[in-house]
Amino acid sequence: MINHRRIRTVLLALGLISSDQLIKYFIRQSDGFYICNYGIAFGIKISEIFFWTLIAIIFFGMFYFLKNKNNFLIIKNFRYEIILIISGAVSNIIDRITLGCVVDFIDIKIINYPVFNLADSFIFVGTALIFWKILKLKI
16 A cells, blocks of 8 residues: 655655755856855864764664654654754755765855755754744643
């Protein structure tokens, strides 16, 4: 039996990742404004070994969390938020693997804020929605 919910979830994630990657591609090809961020969030510089170690710890932490069936309700409550966060992270990791850096192109000049990209926005919005839901639902 086809699980339409899973198919929609995968398509949503692929759509988010593709939109970020396509925008970055067109900006790079059209000589639009972008910077190559070799650091992590907000341009913070760390060593490459530390970066990949951090990614591995996060990945295995998520795997450990997800293998526990009691966490299913948490995942169910935060499904779209988790899709946003994972899609943003995957898109930035694609940049890091293929380009050696993360392409940031959104520059809000009216406030002194670091340059960021659409994937960063996915991560931020997903995280903010999780915190909002936790406060609202008192989980």
